[in-house]
Amino acid sequence: MARSTALAPAPERRAAATAAAGARPPTDRATRVVGAVFRGHSALIYLFLYVPIALVILFSFNAGDFAGELRGLSLRWYGEAFGDRFVMKALQTSLIVAFASATLATAFGTIAALALQRVPPALRAVYDGLTYIAIVIPGIVIGIASLVFFVNAFDWFNPLVGSLWPGSLGEAPVLNLGIPTVIGAHVLFTMAIVIVLVRARLAGMDRTLVEASYDLFATPWRTFIQVTLPQLAPAMLAGYLLSFVFSFDEYVIASFVKGQDTTLPILVFSQIHRPPVTPKINAIGTVILTISLSALFIVQLIYRRQTRQARALAEAAAAAEA
Amino acid sequence: MAGQSQERTGQTDVEFRSVTKRFGAVVAVDDVDLRIRAGSFYSLLGPSGCGKTTSLRMIAGFEDPTAGEIFIGGEPVLGVPPYRRQVNTVFQHYALFPHMDVGRNVGYGLRQRRVPREEQERRVQEALDLVRLSAYGRRRVWELSGGQQQRVALARALINHPTVLLLDEPLGALDLKLRKEMQLELKALQHQVGITFVYVTHDQEEAITMSDRIAVMRDGRIQQEGTPTELYDEPANRFVASFLGQSNFFEGELLEDGELAGVRTARGLILWGRRPGSREPLAAGSRATVAIRPERISLAGDPPADAAVDRETATLPGRVLQGTYLGDQSEYQIETDALGPLMVRSINSEGLPAAHFGAGAAVRVAWRARSSLVLGI
Numbered sequence: 001m002a003r004s005t006a007l008a009p010a011p012e013r014r015a016a017a018t019a020a021a022g023a024r025p026p027t028d029r030a031t032r033v034v035g036a037v038f039r040g041h042s043a044l045i046y047l048f049l050y051v052p053i054a055l056v057i058l059f060s061f062n063a064g065d066f067a068g069e070l071r072g073l074s075l076r077w078y079g080e081a082f083g084d085r086f087v088m089k090a091l092q093t094s095l096i097v098a099f100a101s102a103t104l105a106t107a108f109g110t111i112a113a114l115a116l117q118r119v120p121p122a123l124r125a126v127y128d129g130l131t132y133i134a135i136v137i138p139g140i141v142i143g144i145a146s147l148v149f150f151v152n153a154f155d156w157f158n159p160l161v162g163s164l165w166p167g168s169l170g171e172a173p174v175l176n177l178g179i180p181t182v183i184g185a186h187v188l189f190t191m192a193i194v195i196v197l198v199r200a201r202l203a204g205m206d207r208t209l210v211e212a213s214y215d216l217f218a219t220p221w222r223t224f225i226q227v228t229l230p231q232l233a234p235a236m237l238a239g240y241l242l243s244f245v246f247s248f249d250e251y252v253i254a255s256f257v258k259g260q261d262t263t264l265p266i267l268v269f270s271q272i273h274r275p276p277v278t279p280k281i282n283a284i285g286t287v288i289l290t291i292s293l294s295a296l297f298i299v300q301l302i303y304r305r306q307t308r309q310a311r312a313l314a315e316a317a318a319a320a321e322a
Numbered sequence: 323m324a325g326q327s328q329e330r331t332g333q334t335d336v337e338f339r340s341v342t343k344r345f346g347a348v349v350a351v352d353d354v355d356l357r358i359r360a361g362s363f364y365s366l367l368g369p370s371g372c373g374k375t376t377s378l379r380m381i382a383g384f385e386d387p388t389a390g391e392i393f394i395g396g397e398p399v400l401g402v403p404p405y406r407r408q409v410n411t412v413f414q415h416y417a418l419f420p421h422m423d424v425g426r427n428v429g430y431g432l433r434q435r436r437v438p439r440e441e442q443e444r445r446v447q448e449a450l451d452l453v454r455l456s457a458y459g460r461r462r463v464w465e466l467s468g469g470q471q472q473r474v475a476l477a478r479a480l481i482n483h484p485t486v487l488l489l490d491e492p493l494g495a496l497d498l499k500l501r502k503e504m505q506l507e508l509k510a511l512q513h514q515v516g517i518t519f520v521y522v523t524h525d526q527e528e529a530i531t532m533s534d535r536i537a538v539m540r541d542g543r544i545q546q547e548g549t550p551t552e553l554y555d556e557p558a559n560r561f562v563a564s565f566l567g568q569s570n571f572f573e574g575e576l577l578e579d580g581e582l583a584g585v586r587t588a589r590g591l592i593l594w595g596r597r598p599g600s601r602e603p604l605a606a607g608s609r610a611t612v613a614i615r616p617e618r619i620s621l622a623g624d625p626p627a628d629a630a631v632d633r634e635t636a637t638l639p640g641r642v643l644q645g646t647y648l649g650d651q652s653e654y655q656i657e658t659d660a661l662g663p664l665m666v667r668s669i670n671s672e673g674l675p676a677a678h679f680g681a682g683a684a685v686r687v688a689w690r691a692r693s694s695l696v697l698g699i
């Protein structure tokens with residue numbers, strides 16, 4: 001994800017490179033200088049982006065007591081982090097939230113994407129617009145909106161349940177802010193990610209595959225299970241992992257609707273405000289980073305594989321046609 | 323399976339009764355009647371957009387006719403969904419399932435019908451043997467060449483022993499050489515399995531090579547139906563004559579209709595020609611066209627002084643505009659005063675230079691009146 005070119009299939013990158021090389025004008029001194037300046041510039045940009053992150057990782061292995069100075073390397077602070085009850089509790093909360101919201105987002109997002117296939121085109125364009133908006137709406141807006149919604153809903157719902165609840169069953173349940181509300185608020189935008197990915201896959205899917213399945217005696221339901229779903233699986237998995245990543249390290253929305261529960265990013269943020277800041281923070285940060293990067297790496301693999309297959313099929317067809 | 327085809331000969335496998343299909347304002351298929359005999363290789367031939375695919379899709383059940391009735395094996399199929407029809411399709415771009423290997427693709431239909439596992443395995447292997455891909459069961463479909471994918475698609479359909487196999491330009495994506503090979507292979511295969519093939523193509527040569535019968539379509543209507551020979555030798559109208567093979571056409575006014583008919587052409591010459599067996603009647607005085615196949619015209623090096631035309635033969639003086647030597651044959655553009663330009667093809671039974679006329683050569687152009695046809699416009 002670091003370099004956007006990493007997403008492009010390898011041969012295209014190569015083709016682009018050779019095309020650029022072929023198109024390069026005869027080199028004089030000026031163009032060489034300009035080239036050097038551009039190369040230096042991009043190197044600086046990436047340094048600027050990644051040096052702080054590299055430092056966070058480096059300092060997580062600090063043997064010393066303070067986040068500010070490096071005194072030898074050790075895994076000490078990882079031990080401290082994993083031994084900290086509050087950290088482990090927050091990690092657990094974050095994992096629950098991430099797994100649950102990714103699962104719900106994938107299920108509902110896929111269903112929504114399939115349903116959108118059957119919506120008239122004009123209306124579909126409107127829904128597509130709304131989907132993209134849901135992705136870019138600032139977290140703070142989702143946070144406030146979710147908070148207002150949940151508080152109002154609970155204010156209305158809890159007394160109602162309380163008044164209807166038969167006393168013989170004991171205390172009436174009271175809905176409150178907490179893990180479920182964080183999950184709900186996260187699903188709002190992670191679902192949009194899944195919709196976009198699955199819609200793209202559906203659009204690229206060969207419609208005649210479904211007809212071929214009908215033609216070979218498969219009922220619509222069996223066709224859905226045996227043809228449509230496997231075709232969508234890569235997009236669903238990618239959507240699941242991206243949702244997981246976004247939800248796992250999401251801070252702003254969670255801080256609004258978390259109630260008494262604490263997620264890992266919120267814990268980290270609160271600890272930074274309580275000196276002394278120890279490299280434990282770095283260790284936690286590195287763990288978060290590792291989890292996120294692993295998920296993104298898998299997404300990459302999925303898309304690589306998919307484009308490779310698509311290319312192989314296309315090449316066979318092209319070779320036959322040539 | 324060969325025996326099966328014998329029993330079913332004479333039966334009709336697919337029948338259209340006044341079938342019409344409209345897409346909004348477009349009439350894709352217009353009041354078509356069709357009878358396709360069991361066990362035959364039947365082609366739907368016509369230019370792009372004439373309604374071939376639509377007809378096939380109505381047999382498969384992907385489209386319902388706007389009007390009319392369709393019968394498969396004598397049963398009306400209106401409202402029967404595709405997955406309950408005893409027909410299978412070979413799609414133009416094969417539509418193989420990319421997430422399954424070759425064997426699972428081929429066995430797909432059997433799995434849907436819950437055929438016992440051992441039988442599935444046996445029949446998959448048989449089907450792969452049939453298309454000469456015995457060792458390819460475990461391959462991924464996207465690792466195959468176009469021709470191999472085509473054969474997998476064929477095996478996937480044939481394994482189900484359908485009543486009718488539908489093929490929509492299955493060779494369209496193959497190169498010329500492979501195409502020729504597959505034409506012969508398909509024809510042999512059809513003979514072997516004895517299943518009715520309904521074959522869609524816009525390639526007249528392909529249709530003539532492979533088919534028992536051909537329906538020539540245009541603008542959603544069937545222009546003529548018959549064996550390849552009938553269509554070539556007895557085209558019902560000018561469209562069919564021009565679509566199958568090549569012809570010289572000379573328009574004019576019909577003098578009299580009959581087994582032999584005369585037409586006064588634009589430059590006043592009266593040409594005589596045979597009327598086809600399946601002729602649409604023409605009124606004297608109406609517009610008609612004389613069609614002469616280029617290979618039915620003979621050339622000789624002794625030009626007559628004048629055009630001589632009667633009910634037996636036509637003989638004209640002409641001049642070669644262009645002669646193309648193609649080895650086994652030569653193709654000529656000839657200019658004649660009496661009729662204008664015309665195309666002639668002659669077999670080179672002797673080599674150069676004896677057989678070939680160069681540009682500018684004065685020639686005698688002749689044909690028998692019975693070799694030409696008088697058709698409606």
Ligand SMILES: Nc1ncnc2c1ncn2[C@@H]1O[C@H](COP(=O)(O)OP(=O)(O)OP(=O)(O)O)[C@@H](O)[C@H]1O
Pocket residue numbers: 345348349350368369370371372373374375376377524
């Ligand atoms: N789903 C559809 N919606 C609207 N019009 C259609 C549809 N399918 C076919 N048509 C129209 O019906 C006519 C016949 O189409 P069809 O696909 O049957 O032609 P074809 O003979 O198979 O042509 P080709 O050789 O190009 O495949 C065309 O004018 C086409 O545009």
Ligand SMILES: [Mg+2]
Pocket residue numbers: 374375376
């Ligand atoms: Mg077609």
